[in-house]
Amino acid sequence: MPISFNNAKFIKGAHKLEQCLPDTGLEVAVAGRSNAGKSSALNVIVGNKSLARTSKQPGRTQQINYFELGEQQYLVDLPGYGFAKVPPKLRQHWDQTLSAYFETRQSLAGLIVIMDVRHPMKDLDRQLIEWVADIGIATHCLLTKSDKLSKGKAAAALQETRRQLALIEPDISAQLFSALDKRGVDEAREAIHGWLTDQPAS
DSSP states (O other): OOOOGGGOEEEEEESSGGGSOOSOSEEEEEEEBTTSOHHHHHHHHHTOTTSSOOOSSSOOOOSEEEEEEETTEEEEEOOOBSSOOOOHHHHHHHHHHHHHHHHHOTTEEEEEEEEETTSOSOHHHHHHHHHHHHHTOOEEEEEEOGGGSOHHHHHHHHHHHHHHHHHHOTTOEEEEOOTTTOTTHHHHHHHHHHHHHSSOOO
């Protein structure tokens, strides 16, 4: 089934797991620390700078947000973690909700993990990646803000991240990404397209 990144549209926001779309079709979730540039990365991938909400205040995504790319094919923007100044009860709610989401969602085809290239593989990033690897969820990591490093330093950060990921699960992939200069957009789209269609991007 063909998908269209540039025609992505917001479908629904869910505060609770039971408010999510029916567990059919295919979806790719996007997760990351609240200050890693997740919304900016999503907007560049779909070619719409205002689709996912961006803010100078990290942690504004506080719902499970569904964006439709094709017939029963979705990108799912998950709440950021690790930085958002949210009440403990809300943080606990999201921990429980996202645990259930990852462990029970049958339509989840893959996970994109967003990490700042200058600070990859923080404790919460590692915990999430190890957890979903144990569950068996395919994972691809975007090292965002790569424009803020020289090519040499960015390449070294990518190499070290890949080394650490391989110790967790050999099939986890990673790439450099920049929402500013659009570096890595095609590669990110190819990973998402492959999960949502079970075939390489054309």
